[in-house]
Amino acid sequence: MDFRLSSDEEAFREEVVSFLTQELSEDVRLEYEERGLPGPLYHAFLHKLGHRGWLTLTWPEEHGGLGRPPMYRFIMAEEMAKRGVEYRNVAESIVAPSLMLCGSPQQKERFLPLIASGEVVFTLLYSEPHAGSDLASLELRSSPEGDGFTLSGQKLFSSEADMAHYAWVASRTDPDVPKHRGISLFLVDMKTPGITVHPLISMAGDRRFNEVFLDNARVGRDALIGEENRGWYYVAAALDFERATAGAAMFIGNATYLVSRMIDYVNNNPWVLHSRPGLRSEISKRATELEVLRVLSYQVLSLMAGGHAPTYQASMVKLFGSELTQRLSGTAGAALGLYSQLGRASHRAPYEGELGLFYMRAVSDSIRGGTSEIQRNIIAIRGLGLTTQ
Ligand SMILES: Cc1cc2nc3c(=O)[nH]c(=O)nc-3n(C[C@H](O)[C@H](O)[C@H](O)COP(=O)(O)OP(=O)(O)OC[C@H]3O[C@@H](n4cnc5c(N)ncnc54)[C@H](O)[C@@H]3O)c2cc1C
Incomplete structure (x- = not known):
């Protein structure tokens, strides 16, 4: 089997590398490292990606995209993460594919160009105090009122809600049917009266997420995405897509970044390898696991390129990638010791303290986007056909 990229893909990687060398400034990297999330400089950088047409690499041509296979998006995200800046863009990775699938012509016409140019920031309002892994239990209620709906309830762990222009909201529209069948999706302007955002500070000391309260927030019927009460199915499809592409590339890019930092550190401080028996083999093990992750990711990309939707395969990448990041940041911690x-x-902090931040942030990698236990359940049930009883 030949795992090399095609000559076109290689040429694209070179183009991305030369673009990032010029445009992904140290300021953007530092802002990202400090926040652990996109900030104003990052958003300005997204504009530049949009200007080159790289936010629409995989979009079909009918929606103004370049119609390239998912590998191209993967390459771009991987190269960014290798430089310490993850590709994060809820608008492009979750909202746009869902709009293409089930948005109205008006919604597509209005929002796809804004997303393509990197002008809008979205926050994902799914999780709630009593609905995380079991997202279908969500309680935020949408009640019909006049020609629209009012939304009331609380969301939790909402990344970027403090900077977002719009929210992608999963809400209960019918409480009297089985829980998966009573959920709808809404596209809501964050300036809507009744919406308030409170910060939540993570253990790394950054505002990684927020609580969002909706108190009779009124939206028109045109805020509803697709069919009423079909929201659950749209949410599931978009999550698989995200795990399979940008998510996979982010884990590979991060892992490559960490491995190269570790090698750099021990080569510049040779006493480390002598004083920590086992470290040499541990670093080699991590580097090998990185290649395993790459093969798992390529399998998913080739499924997608063939028009198949990855399900448990995307979960394998998410599970292996997030837990590898945690193992790697542990190994990096062992290499640097108390430093x-x-x-x-x-x-005295090596690499300005970034590895310590990485370690703390990696904890959440096996929680956000679906916990490791949930990924294992998906692999067991959908992949292996094990019974749920
Ligand atoms: C950094 C970060 C960013 C996030 N960003 C967002 C965001 O932007 N928008 C958003 O909506 N949400 C976001 N989340 C929320 C995230 O999706 C949830 O935290 C996650 O789905 C888990 O839900 P929970 O926290 O309610 O834990 P719970 O679902 O309460 O789980 C608690 C524990 O029980 C285990 N468990 C639960 N059910 C099962 C089961 N059936 N089988 C085995 N074990 C089980 C879980 O694995 C976990 O260990 C973010 C979370 C983090 C950490």
Whole structure:
């Protein structure tokens, strides 16, 4: 089997590398490292990607995209993560494919160009205090009122809600049917009266997410996405898509970044390998696992390129990728020893303290986007056909 990229894909990678070398400034990387999420500089950088048509690489031509296979998007996201900046763009990765699938002509006409140019920031309002893994239990209620709906309830862990222009909201429209069948999706302007956003600070000290309260927030019928009460199915399809492409590339890029940092550190501090028996073999093990992750990701990309929707295969990538990031940041911690605990404020902190931040943030990788236990359930049930009883 030949795992090399095609000559076109290789040429695209070179183009991406030369673009990132020029445009992905150290300021963007530092902003991302500090926030752990996109900030204003990052959003300005997304504009540049949009300007080149790289936010629409895989979109069909009928929607103004370049119609390239998913590998191209993967290459771009991987190269970004390799430079310490993950590709995160809920608008392009979750909202746009869902709009193409089930949006009205007016919604597509209005929002797809804004997303393509990188002008809009979306937040994903799915999780709630009593609905995370079991998302179908969500309680945020949408009640019909006049020619629209009012939305009331609370969302939790909403990344980028403080910066978002719009929210992609999963809400209960029918409480009297089995729970999966009573959920609808809405596209809501964050300036709608009745919406308030409160910060939640993560253990790394950053505002990784927020609580969002909706108090009789009124939206028109044109905010409903697709058919009423079919929201659950749209949500599931979009999550698989995200796990399979940008998610996979992000894990590979991050892992490549960490491995190269570790090699750099031990080569510049040769006493480390002598004083920590086992570290040499541990680093080699992580580098091998990185290649396993790459093969799992390529399998998913080839499924998608063949027009198949990855399900349990996307979960395998999410599970392996997130847990590899955690193992890797642990190995990096072992390599740096107590120095890994120093923050940027200390002049002794290797790499300005970024590995310590990585370690703390990696904890959430096996939670966000579906926990490891949930991924294992999907692999067991959908992949292996094991009974749910
Ligand atoms: C950094 C970060 C960013 C996030 N961003 C967003 C966002 O932008 N928008 C959004 O809507 N949400 C977001 N989330 C929320 C995330 O999707 C949820 O945290 C996640 O789905 C888990 O839900 P929970 O926290 O309610 O945990 P729970 O579902 O309560 O799970 C608690 C524990 O029980 C286990 N468990 C639950 N059910 C099962 C089961 N059936 N079998 C075996 N074990 C089980 C879980 O694996 C976990 O270990 C984010 C989370 C993090 C950490």
